[in-house]
Amino acid sequence: METEFVNWLLSGIPADPRLEVGPGDDAAVLRPPPLRRTVITVDMLSEGVDFLLGGNSTVEAVGHKALAVSLSDLAAMGSRPEAAFVAVCLPRHGGDASGRKLFAGIVTLAEKYGVTIAGGDTNSWDGPLVISVTAVGSVLPGKAWRRDGARPGDLLVVTGAFGGSFLGRHLAVTPRCREALVIAEQFTVHAAIDVSDGLSLDLSRLLSASGMGATINLSTLPIHADAVTMSRQPGDSRTPLEHALGDGEDFELILAMPPEAANQLVAASGTSMLNLPLTIIGEVTADQRLIAIDADGTAKPLKPQGFLHEF
Amino acid sequence: METEFVNWLLSGIPADPRLEVGPGDDAAVLRPPPLRRTVITVDMLSEGVDFLLGGNSTVEAVGHKALAVSLSDLAAMGSRPEAAFVAVCLPRHGGDASGRKLFAGIVTLAEKYGVTIAGGDTNSWDGPLVISVTAVGSVLPGKAWRRDGARPGDLLVVTGAFGGSFLGRHLAVTPRCREALVIAEQFTVHAAIDVSDGLSLDLSRLLSASGMGATINLSTLPIHADAVTMSRQPGDSRTPLEHALGDGEDFELILAMPPEAANQLVAASGTSMLNLPLTIIGEVTADQRLIAIDADGTAKPLKPQGFLHEF
Numbered sequence: 001m002e003t004e005f006v007n008w009l010l011s012g013i014p015a016d017p018r019l020e021v022g023p024g025d026d027a028a029v030l031r032p033p034p035l036r037r038t039v040i041t042v043d044m045l046s047e048g049v050d051f052l053l054g055g056n057s058t059v060e061a062v063g064h065k066a067l068a069v070s071l072s073d074l075a076a077m078g079s080r081p082e083a084a085f086v087a088v089c090l091p092r093h094g095g096d097a098s099g100r101k102l103f104a105g106i107v108t109l110a111e112k113y114g115v116t117i118a119g120g121d122t123n124s125w126d127g128p129l130v131i132s133v134t135a136v137g138s139v140l141p142g143k144a145w146r147r148d149g150a151r152p153g154d155l156l157v158v159t160g161a162f163g164g165s166f167l168g169r170h171l172a173v174t175p176r177c178r179e180a181l182v183i184a185e186q187f188t189v190h191a192a193i194d195v196s197d198g199l200s201l202d203l204s205r206l207l208s209a210s211g212m213g214a215t216i217n218l219s220t221l222p223i224h225a226d227a228v229t230m231s232r233q234p235g236d237s238r239t240p241l242e243h244a245l246g247d248g249e250d251f252e253l254i255l256a257m258p259p260e261a262a263n264q265l266v267a268a269s270g271t272s273m274l275n276l277p278l279t280i281i282g283e284v285t286a287d288q289r290l291i292a293i294d295a296d297g298t299a300k301p302l303k304p305q306g307f308l309h310e311f
Numbered sequence: 312m313e314t315e316f317v318n319w320l321l322s323g324i325p326a327d328p329r330l331e332v333g334p335g336d337d338a339a340v341l342r343p344p345p346l347r348r349t350v351i352t353v354d355m356l357s358e359g360v361d362f363l364l365g366g367n368s369t370v371e372a373v374g375h376k377a378l379a380v381s382l383s384d385l386a387a388m389g390s391r392p393e394a395a396f397v398a399v400c401l402p403r404h405g406g407d408a409s410g411r412k413l414f415a416g417i418v419t420l421a422e423k424y425g426v427t428i429a430g431g432d433t434n435s436w437d438g439p440l441v442i443s444v445t446a447v448g449s450v451l452p453g454k455a456w457r458r459d460g461a462r463p464g465d466l467l468v469v470t471g472a473f474g475g476s477f478l479g480r481h482l483a484v485t486p487r488c489r490e491a492l493v494i495a496e497q498f499t500v501h502a503a504i505d506v507s508d509g510l511s512l513d514l515s516r517l518l519s520a521s522g523m524g525a526t527i528n529l530s531t532l533p534i535h536a537d538a539v540t541m542s543r544q545p546g547d548s549r550t551p552l553e554h555a556l557g558d559g560e561d562f563e564l565i566l567a568m569p570p571e572a573a574n575q576l577v578a579a580s581g582t583s584m585l586n587l588p589l590t591i592i593g594e595v596t597a598d599q600r601l602i603a604i605d606a607d608g609t610a611k612p613l614k615p616q617g618f619l620h621e622f
Contacts, residue, residue: 002620020348021455024520026387026504027352027448029455032343037331040351041338042432042445044398049436076337087355087443092621121353121443124620125360132398132432132443134353137338144332144340193337209335309313309435310403 005096006122009103016116018082028118030083030136039137039144041073047128049309051171059098061171062131063105068173069196070135071113072251075177076194078145078184079137081113086120089130102131113177143184145192145255150210154190154284155262159276160252162199163227163243170249179276180253187265191256198248198306204290206254216282216302219295221245246305256284316407317433320414327427329393339429341394341447350448350455352384358439362482370409372482373442374416379484380507381446382424383562386488387505389456389495390448392424397431400441413442424488454495456503456566461521465501465595466573470587471563473510474538474555481560490587491564498576502567509559509617515601517565527593527613530606535561557616567595 010024021029032038045066051057067084074081086106090099099122110117115135159176176194183189193206199221207214218241227243230236238246257265262280269278285291292302321335332340343349354377358364362373378395385392397417401410410433421428426446470487487505494500504517510532518525529552538554541547549557568576573591580589596602603613 020452021388021457025458026384027350027390027446027455029388029390029450030349030351031452032349038341038343038349038447039338040341040394040396040445040447041430042396042398042443044400044432044434044441044443046400046434046436046438046441048438049400049434073337077332077340079338079340083351085351085353085445087353089355089357089360089441090620119352121355122620123355123357123360125357127357127359127438127441130355130357130400130438130441132353132355134351134396134445135338136349136351139340141331141342146332147336309401309433 002122005099012107013117018116019118023117023119030118033138036138037141037144039074039077039079039139040134041070042132042134043070044130044132046130056168057171059101060105063102064109065171065173066131066133067106067109068175069251070133071175071177072173072194074135074137075175075180076145076192076253077137077139078143078180078189078192079139080181081115081135081137081177083116083118083136084110085118085134087132089123089125089127091129092124092126095124145189147191147193147206147209150191150206150212150256150284152212152284152286153259154256155259155280156214156282156284157255157257157262157265158222158252158279158281160250161222161224161277162250162252163224163240163247164230165226165247165249167226167229169226173251175251176253179274182274183265187257188261189255189257193254195250195252195254196248197308198246199250200245200302201304201306203254204304206256207290211288213285213288213290214282215285215291215293217293220279220281222277222279248306313433316410323418324428329427330429334428334430341429344449347449348452348455350385350388350390350450351445352381353443353445354381355441355443357441367479368482370412371416374413375420376482376484377442377444378417378420379486380562381444382486382488383484383505385446385448386486386491387456387503387564388448388450389454389491389500389503390450391492392426392446392448392488394427394429394447395421396429396445398443400434400436400438402440403435403437406435456500458502458504458517458520461502461517461523461567461595463523463595463597464570465567466570466591467525467593467595468566468568468573468576469533469563469590469592471561472533472535472588473561473563474535474551474558475541476537476558476560478537478540480537484562486562487564490585493585494576498568499572500566500568504565506561506563506565507559508619509557510561511556511613512615512617514565515615517567518601522599524596524599524601525593526596526602526604528604531590532592533588533590559617
């Protein structure tokens, strides 16, 4: 029942100096870090659309994912994660047990990323599981990575590899928060976005916001082993490259950076500073088209692919 | 479709100086007002539990309510509303039209209360309408009204009148933001809560958080005319007083205040400063029981009544 569940929740959340008033009141009161801006994002996930329950897709994994995708947005702003708020509609039958598992997944990730759970809202109903996480971060004034700052000649750098996330990475999301902070501290980034809906689709969003286009070298695109595995599955008609460009849910970052900064960053990617592959995939152009260059040098327009809600 | 809908949304939201980065990026960047704390609350509403669609219960009204209940939480903290984030699951069929109506209801209220819509998340699915609003306010350090600050001898003051909200006020919620700010500026408030689930239930939460009890004078409780109307409906077995104590969704404030402050505030309630009835309904006691005193002076324990999610 709601009261017991909320009391259980509150008892598991450690006090945090960033909160003047913690969870359990009508609202939380946060002490904004001095001289920093407050970064806020919200993501809502629903059963049947963003996840299916069963198999590896446990309720804990959903809790993990729900927080992770919001933290990925904070990473895409070059901001430091601070706090999160969790609103849920739990199924009326078995809601207490699934709520506890859901929060176990959330709290484990929150601790790992130094995020305090500052509040939320617990509801029940006869429908499927719905969870909405509001994540709060901080960033220095004027230093947030926007989508609209890409300039002609900027190189496009991506973290990690793409495609086939539905084999498991779409749940076991690793938000690139630590990497974003290291990069933000040491390199100039003109624009950034995280890949939730599809590499080519999210890239096109960054370019469109910036009023720019780009040429992408398809032969340099880091393709995840999962993309290869998926393309070999019976009935799958797409190439690994197509999976990489359109699958989405990779939760890697696309960064538009001045060429020197991009090259320095990629050179540093093998070091202990950034234990993550970083790849230059193309260049920002004033010509607003998105052009793909094949391995043989052929250039053709690249149609953005990815997930969009239909309604 | 998502892209067109989000573009329509963004085009209708005016720029706001409180936002360094506005809606449409991975996250919003807020400029926290200097020397103030950030207050954050989230409320999720779902079709079939928090509202039914049909008749007066339009999608616009649901949008209004969804923002209003979060603003009511900000009022209950004595904080000034600043920004809101809106996450929705829209029904796949007709979602575009209902999404536009939903946001019309939100934006109208946001403008009225000086709230900037700073971001959100738009989803679709085959399920009922779900909406989660994160509201952001600001307050001076140490000045937020908490639930846990009530002291023995404090008088309990309520705004407005209670009961029968389901005749329409549960949708046409008027959050007491302006009143809260006037009171916070001029009077000492030890503890506060807004009445969402039931006057007696929410009062018991404030008292429990404070480690206190109270005596309530039932004869002084402000009973709304709607409570009288509901109690006269065929099949309704509850008195107007019972409706007032347990219906909930009144979204009025309960304030625990030192006696002089409470008396001064109630005396000021007829003036233009606070164009809202304010009533002293009882007194906080160190004895942790909640006691109701009848019109004839009989004292008996008052069992908290109201809405709780069962799961």
